[in-house]
Amino acid sequence: MKYWIILLIGWLPSAFAVELVQNTASRDYQSLNGEWDVIIDAFDVGDKRKFFTNTIPRSPSQLVEYNFSSSMKLQVPGDWNTQGKELFRYEGSVWYHRKFTVDKRKNKNYVLYFGAVNYIAKVYLNGEFLGEHEGGFTPFQFDVNDNLKGGDNSLVVKVNNRRESDYIPTMSTDWWNYGGITRSVKLLELENGYISDYSVVYGPGSDPAIKAYFKATGDYSKKSKVQFRVPELDINATVALDKDGKAEVIIPADPKLWTPEDPKLYGIEIAFKGREVVDRIGFRTVDIDGIEILLNGEPVFLRGISIHEESPKGAGRAWSEEDARTLLSWAKELGCNYVRLAHYPHNEAMLRIADEMGLLVWAEIPVYWDIQFGSEEVYKKAETQYTEMLTRDKNRAAIILWSIANETPKDEVRTEFLGKLVDKVHSLDPTRLVTAAINTQSTTEYGRRIDDPFAEKVDVIGINTYCGWYEDTPEECANYRWVSDYNKPVIVSEFGAGALQGFHGDEHQVFTEENQALVYRYNLEMLDNMKDLRGVSPWILKDFLSPRRPLANIQDYWNRKGLLSENGVKKKAWYVMKDWYEEKAKQPASDSESLFRAGN
Incomplete structure (x- = not known):
């Protein structure tokens, strides 16, 4: 097998300042759970x-x-x-x-x-x-x-x-x-020299290749060898570490690319000093072209749902593989090909199972609302949290969007802070897109205008809007017209309304299932009229605990915007959303006539 050793790979995630052992599940360890x-x-x-x-x-x-x-x-845990x-x-x-x-x-x-x-x-x-x-x-x-x-x-x-x-x-x-x-606690038992970190990505083009990076820790010499195998692709390469314990290699390969419809994963093996680390990795590309999001060079429309890391049955922090499978299976049942993991990095099982199930992922750090944007120390914390998330999850094909913020105020200090963070994210990982959820659109006589200057920095614009719930009537939402100052894809990252599962009444009575379904129907008409729209992730999959929601006998400290109750029971709006996704799945993602029916 022909391969090349290289010194720098611009399209590989960069070397990281955070020391973390990659893929702890494939190591010898003692569980301290x-x-x-x-x-x-x-x-x-x-x-x-x-x-x-x-x-x-x-x-x-x-x-x-x-x-x-x-x-x-x-x-x-x-x-x-x-x-x-x-x-x-x-x-x-x-x-x-x-x-x-x-x-x-x-x-x-x-x-x-x-x-x-x-x-x-x-x-x-x-x-x-x-x-x-x-x-x-x-x-x-x-x-x-x-x-x-x-x-x-x-x-x-x-x-x-x-x-x-x-x-x-x-x-x-x-x-x-x-x-x-x-989350889990482990005592890892590693060799005196071991591969602590690695990154494996696909490089497209006329000469497609798989590109890999390895980092050794502990006892190694400059000539220590790493063996990298992908049996299904007949890849078996041996590469020497440099004096810093690093190696990078390009290997010609033309793998079957990972898609939501066919989430192909390849088994990889990394052998060093008699020990082996195994993983399952998908290969795909993601890019933008004007208002299109391109997956493997083809336009894709993101049919999604937002998810908190909340237990599928009741309250509590979700952490297990069983929890992840339940939450993501609900997303698949809804008709999703994408999930927004809000508002912080979720547990590793969520990302690995998203890889298996074929769910594209928006992954986020909790730069949320009005943090101290003028503080250099706070900026460093944001950068560290992103870097730790990237270090753990960089090999997951499902992740196509790194989100760096949610609903932040529109001012120069915040825009400078977030712009600096976008540049950092791009420098560390040029293989994915950067986004953020913005809720600072201007009101116009015809609806809303996306004019936040921060939108100029991101690859994909995320929009949170609660028409028919916090503002305007549901019927008025259908007449909204959205325009954007930026020729970029737009994802409506949040919309929705609250409903107590089992509470029924007039469709204009708030917190009834009928009202939530009404808000969804008119919002979906609004979404059909957005020409730049390339994805949606309504808020939210299931009800979750929130101290901001004290309304007795209705909220009882639960945010009731879930399409499912806290115990996973479907509300009427679930079926409204599911039907819309079934229709969207039939439409070509690049067909602007089917995606934009505003009659402008």
């Missing part, structure tokens, strides 16, 4: 009293004012809010503890990996401080070779989900602030 001891620390006394040492009294006369072994228990009534509305510090035993072996690298902790995590192993991580939805890790003991070990994590003005997201959100160790 299960029951953990917890102490609620509302007044933050645990640091002073050194909870992290897990001190056990040596005699009855020794005063120690905490005891993990007799304390409350919580399941990890999981939020604390839905595991104890006293924690349902709690925001503050909770100390987590668990013991585990390790048969520590020589010539191994041990890495402690957290899928996500909301929001601040301080981690201690055997009383020693490992480090701190900020951000509630992205993974982080620590090298624990020097701290880990053969035999019994004590792991303590201080978790704090208190909201602060300089956090991302900031003080106010429209979803529940679930606290805790919300």
Whole structure:
């Protein structure tokens, strides 16, 4: 097999500042999931009293004012809010503890990996401080070779989900602030030299190729070899690492391209120093041409739905593969070929199953509403959260859109902040499109005008609009005419209305299923009249908990805009949306006459 070693690949996601082991499921690891001891620390006394040492009294006369072994228990992964009534509305510090035993072996690298902790995590192993991580939805890790003991070990994590003005997201959100160790914890047992990171993408053109990047960590030499195989494509390449432990290679190949209709995934194998990492990767391209979104060079219309990382049955943070399959299966049943994962990075299972099911993905970081756009430190946090998301998910074919913001105010400081972030995203990953959800359209005599200057920076314009719910009557929505100052694809990333499942009445009575269906029908007429429209993701798949929604006997702290109830029961609007998608699926994505019937 012919192949080329290269030094720089402009269309590969760049080298990353964030150190994360790629594809932890394909490594040797000990799961630290299960029951953990917890102490609620509302007044933050645990640091002073050194909870992290897990001190056990040596005699009855020794005063120690905490005891993990007799304390409350919580399941990890999981939020604390839905595991104890006293924690349902709690925001503050909770100390987590668990013991585990390790048969520590020589010539191994041990890495402690957290899928996500909301929001601040301080981690201690055997009383020693490992480090701190900020951000509630992205993974982080620590090298624990020097701290880990053969035999019994004590792991303590201080978790704090208190909201602060300089956090991302900031003080106010429209979803529940679930606290805790919300995703899996693993102790990775790696070789003394191992491939920690890799990226595999498809390069189209007259000479199509697969392009791969590898990064080794630990013990390796300049001439250490990496073997890269894609058996189904007869690819078997060997490449040497450089002095920094990196290698890049181009291999001529013409794979079958991944599409929502046929989500082809290829098994890949990366062998290094006798160990192998396996993955399943799809190959596709995404681009824009004027108002068209191009998938593998062909126009595509995105029939979508927005999704929160909420348990399919009731409340709580979703985290498992079973949860992901349920949520994404509902999207497929609705007729979707695309999902918007709002408003933060979802768990890795959602992305991998989207790959399998053929669902294109809009992935987002929680630059949400009015964060501190004038702060350089806050900007760095946004950049870090995006980089951590990209590092974990860069090999997922399903992701075609990186979203960097939702419903931010229209002013120069915000536009400068987001413009800088767009440039960073493009530099790190030139293989995908950048978008953001904007709700700052101008009102005109005929409807709405997309004129936010920030729209000039993104590849695809996301629009949130709630005609017929927060403004105007449902009937007026059908007469809206939208114009854009930018020759770019538009996705209506949110629209909708609230309804309590099972509450019926006049179609103009708010919160009835009939009213929600009415709002949808007239909004869909409006969407049919948008000539730049190339996708939709109504708000939202299912009802979800929100502290901003207190209306008794209707909301009861649930956002009721779901097409499904909190327990997955379909509302009338579900069928309205499903019928529209069935018709859209029959229409060519590039047929402007079928997509634009405004009669302008």
